[in-house]
Amino acid sequence: MDSLHRYRPICDAIAALFQPYVEVVLHELATDKAVYIAGNFSKRVLGEPSLLHEVDFDSQNPVIGPYEKVNWDGRALKSITVVLRDEAGAPLGVMCINVNVSDFHAVMQTLSALVRVPEPHYRPDALFKEDWHERINEFIRQWTQGRNVTISSMTHADRKDLVTALADSGAFSGKNAAAYISRVLGMGRATVYKYLRNEK
Template structure:
C-alpha cells in the first residue's frame, strides 16, 4: 500500500471505530508490506482480539497472498473467534490498487459475544435452535497462526503428524501450501520439525503435492 492509502485507511478505521463504538475492531493489513510478520498498519479497538499495530497476518491475509488475485472476493459477514473466546461477526474487504491488484485488507470485527449468549438463552426459552456456525480463529502472531495451520492439516488428514504415512505427509504439506503457510518466514524449517523429516524430504513432498494439484 502507498503511504497515502495507509493514511486514508487509518482515518477510515478511526472513523468507523468512533461510529460503532468500543465493541467494533477495525484492522488494516498491508499485503505489500516488506515484512509480512508485521502486516497490521492500522488498528482500532485492538483490545477485542488482543492485537496491536505491527502484529502479523491472519488466515485470510495468507489466503489472499496465496490465491489468484482474480479469484479474490470481499467476504460478507462470517463468524470468527478470539483466543480468549470472544465471538466476532467479521467482514473482509480487499483494498486494490489502480490495476485492480489486492494491496491491502480492511477487516471489521464486531464483538457479539453477549448478544449471542442472550440469543441462545432466548432461544432455549422459546424452543428455537440457538446454535451458531463454527467460527474461524483469530491469531495474534505468526507463531500462533502457524501452529493453528499445523492443527488444521492434521484434521484434514485425520491423524497426528507423527503417525502419517509418506502419502499423508504429502497431502498435509499440500494443504499447508494451499493455505499459504509457506509464505511465513522459517515455516519450512518448522514444518520439518513438525513432520519429523529432513529439508530434502520436505521439498520433495512439496514438489509432489504441487504436481498432484
C-alpha cells in the first residue's frame, strides 16, 4: 500500500461532492508516480510518472495555485496543488485538485467570480516547465481549434495529420507520451505508430 493511502477517502469525498466537475490525483514523491485518482476525467492512469522530480518543485510551499490548465479535450481547468506530509513534517506527496470550469463560463455573470482565475493568470513555472501532459493538451487544443474540429469529429486523415504535427513538435519525446496521446485521441498505440511511419 502506498504512503498516501490515508488521503484516499478525502480524494473520494471531494470528487463525490462536486461530481462530475472535480478530479483529485495523489502523486507519491518517493516513487514519482500517480498512486490514486478520484473522479478521473484527465485520462491519466495509475502508475504514470508524476514528473514532479523533473521540475523545480519546492515542497516547502504548502499550497501551489490556483492556476489554469487545459484538459485533453480542450476544457478549461482550475487547479490547485497541496503538499502532503507525514507526522514528522516530511513531504510524502501532493494532492492535485482539478476543477472543470468550462461549463460555468456560460452561466450567469454573477458566478464568474467563482470560476475566474485571478489576473494575471498564475501558471507556476515549477509545475509547467517540464509538464508534457500540459504541452500536449495545449498543442491539441490549438491544432483542433485552428481547423474547427473536435477530437470526436476528426477523420482518419485529421488524426494522422495531428499525430504527425505532434511528432514534429517533439511531443513524443516524453516518457509514456505515446501511450498518453493514444488515450487522448482514442486510438490504439499501434495506429499511432503506423501514422508515425507514414503508413495508410
